[in-house]
Amino acid sequence: MSLKYIEEYREASLARELVKRIQAVSHKKFRLMEVCGTHTMSIFRHGIRSVLPERITLLSGPGCPVCVTAQKDIDAFVALARVKNVIVTTFGDLMKVPGSGSTLALEKASGADVRMVYSISDAVAIARENKSKQVVFCAVGFETTIPTIAAGILMAIREKTDNFSIYSANKLTPPALTALMETDGVQIDGFILPGHVSVITGTHAYRDTFEKYNMPSVIAGFEPVDILNAILMLIRQNETGTPALENAYPRAVSDSGNVKAKQIMNQVFDICDASWRGIGHIPSSGMRLKKSYEKFNASIKFSMDMPEVTEPKGCACGQILMGLKTPEKCVLYKKKCTPMTPVGPCMVSSEGVCAAFYRYS
Numbered sequence: 001m002s003l004k005y006i007e008e009y010r011e012a013s014l015a016r017e018l019v020k021r022i023q024a025v026s027h028k029k030f031r032l033m034e035v036c037g038t039h040t041m042s043i044f045r046h047g048i049r050s051v052l053p054e055r056i057t058l059l060s061g062p063g064c065p066v067c068v069t070a071q072k073d074i075d076a077f078v079a080l081a082r083v084k085n086v087i088v089t090t091f092g093d094l095m096k097v098p099g100s101g102s103t104l105a106l107e108k109a110s111g112a113d114v115r116m117v118y119s120i121s122d123a124v125a126i127a128r129e130n131k132s133k134q135v136v137f138c139a140v141g142f143e144t145t146i147p148t149i150a151a152g153i154l155m156a157i158r159e160k161t162d163n164f165s166i167y168s169a170n171k172l173t174p175p176a177l178t179a180l181m182e183t184d185g186v187q188i189d190g191f192i193l194p195g196h197v198s199v200i201t202g203t204h205a206y207r208d209t210f211e212k213y214n215m216p217s218v219i220a221g222f223e224p225v226d227i228l229n230a231i232l233m234l235i236r237q238n239e240t241g242t243p244a245l246e247n248a249y250p251r252a253v254s255d256s257g258n259v260k261a262k263q264i265m266n267q268v269f270d271i272c273d274a275s276w277r278g279i280g281h282i283p284s285s286g287m288r289l290k291k292s293y294e295k296f297n298a299s300i301k302f303s304m305d306m307p308e309v310t311e312p313k314g315c316a317c318g319q320i321l322m323g324l325k326t327p328e329k330c331v332l333y334k335k336k337c338t339p340m341t342p343v344g345p346c347m348v349s350s351e352g353v354c355a356a357f358y359r360y361s
Contacts, residue, residue, distance in 0.1 A: 014225050015051075019052070022228065027055075028238070029055040031059055032056065033061045033180075033190070035062070035193055038351060039194065042223070046224040058231075060320070062279060063142075064346070064349050065141045066349035066352070069140050069169050070275040070308075072306040077167065079302075080304065083134075085133045087114075087126060088115070088136050089115050089122070089135060090116060096348045097342075097349070117137075120148055123137040124155050127164035128159060135164050138167055139167060141171075142173055143197045146287055149170065150265050150267065165295075165301050166289070168286075168288055174206055175283065177206070178282075180323070181209070183322055193218060202255050203219060217245045217246070219249050278322075315337070315344040320354065326357070339355060
């Protein structure tokens with residue numbers, strides 16, 4: 001499609017035509033997973049599930065950064081909020097994510113200095129304005145936000161803001177796809193790959209995973225026409241038996257991605273193993289500060305060596321994030337676990353699949 005303006009990607013007539021094409025070419029049952037939490041919300045908000053043939057199932061994957069933040073990392077954020085003369089800065093979605101015994105919101109209500117920010121530059125500014133205190137930023141995100149976090153560290157260095165540090169719980173997307181493909185019971189016939197992440201990584205980031213597993217994969221934008229077009233492309237790949245790695249978001253994504261952003265990210269961070277909530281240990285899926293930037297590492301500065309934590313009894317967030325269950329199959333959903341009383345992170349985040357099911361289903 002040669003569309004030029006964002007309004008065209010919301011055009012109802014184009015969406016209806018794509019739905020007709022999907023209905024015409026799909027004959028078998030397929031399970032397609034959108035990896036990005038923003039895709040999940042867009043799919044629900046625009047009612048895309050309701051217009052697809054019943055034989056097409058959409059699953060929500062581990063693409064919500066808040067949802068996959070390990071419980072031990074949430075416990076570390078809570079512990080940092082309890083340290084005297086520490087200001088904890090965080091994105092809003094993290095405030096209500098439950099740790100083992102508390103949340104950042106509860107700590108704030110109890111008197112801790114926990115502040116919501118919109119970017120890491122806001123956190124650096126708070127540090128600049130509060131020299132007598134230590135300011136910690138809860139660094140949670142995928143490749144979309146990691147370069148900005150790296151830039152925040154470089155900003156703090158330029159400004160000689162030494163009372164600033166981050167606790168890194170950042171994650172990388174391609175290793176999660178590998179973990180999905182190697183998990184028993186996971187049945188996926190195609191990936192709707194994340195648009196925002198791919199703007200940074202480029203299409204080449206998925207090449208190794210695709211070549212190893214030969215899984216139909218399409219990078220998609222976030223408007224209804226974007227998503228429906230990606231679904232159509234995945235169905236065609238499956239129906240014809242010709243899996244491919246395709247870019248359906250060329251107006252924003254290139255093969256090489258944002259080279260400058262990746263340079264900044266790799267200047268400040270090293271790849272490391274990481275623990276994903278509900279999923280477990282995934283090799284080479286995290287990012288930690290390089291040794292030369294360790295003075296900005298809150299985990300080291302405050303000795304935050306937190307133990308692994310058992311998931312709350314009955315919580316199915318891990319299985320939901322891997323496409324093994326849908327939210328309504330969780331015994332806690334809409335009972336013990338609601339947006340007001342969340343048990344798992346998928347009910348908290350604005351990109352969480354349980355929150356989306358609760359709001360739109």
